[in-house]
Amino acid sequence: MRAPEFTRSAKIFVAGHRGLVGSALVRRLRATGHHDLVLATSSEVDLRDRGATARFLLDRRPEVIVLAAARVGGIAANAAAPADFLSDNLRIQLSVLDAARALGVPRVLFLGSSCIYPREARQPIKESALLTGPLEPTNAAYAIAKIAGITHVRSVREQDGLPWITAMPTNLYGPGDNFHPTGSHVLPGLMRRFHEAAQSGAHSVTVWGTGTPRREFLHADDLADACLTLLAGYDGPDPVNVGTGRDITIADLARLVAETAGYTGRIEFDPSKPDGTPRKVLDISTLTGLGWEPRIRLREGVAATYAWYLESLDLPRQRGEVRGHEVVR
């Protein structure tokens, strides 16, 4: 089957629409005139539940599914609960992809993560590096669940001929992120720590690890835009990397976030905390070849996310602890 045309009238299920990625996608879809969106919170449909997911999809019959629901978290959350990251993600993927396959949903975009690539992969990492070497141990359980998802999508393509696709975003940030002090990813985690230090007048802030690992950061709005580009113009078995192609050290990121939050004290590093993979910057030539490019520069994106964070502090807390490109409670 050829990929159906991605029209404004297509009925699109954004799985995980309250998370970082899903909420950015909904904003972008609405802004571009896609109004027939199927959305459900995790309390309405627990996507880990096969029966509930199958009934929901049978009832709604979307033509497009973007699978942005997942259990996600930073290096400490992954290390503390690998079984939960493996199990929840496998269950979400099996429920959604099996139900979509049974209904013959013509178009699925499955979102993975750049941690699926081998720890020692050549940089910048090409899509062809998948399964060519051992994974970074701090998030191997999560990565293996995501690799299963990629393989699931490829297998459905092979067996049923459906034009399903996968995308692999780099480290993401933006409004709606999880700012939990220990469970979050590095950027929102540091944002909260530096903000609180600036407010309390603390003289020192600790950043985990040595500060030397390098990471690439992409704003969720840029990812949302990339998803639309892929739905409109990509149909292949290989995952497509989504990033900026540029990375910075954790120490430089810490300085940028400190400056943004108005913190002027000392920054200390705690090498007893894990560094994780030394470097993971993506080769984004497949996607730039389709005409997409990242628009939001890190400094501007961090400033806008900090503004959102300040506003969110006035909102009542309504969500579960682990949020990211998902909501699972």
Ligand code: GDP
């Ligand atoms: P990763 O890209 O999968 O390793 O996920 P993270 O976003 O959790 O971490 C990236 C890097 O930031 C690692 O080298 C961490 O040691 C470092 N880091 C420094 N401070 C923090 C922090 O407060 N939270 C998190 N999550 N990571 C931190």
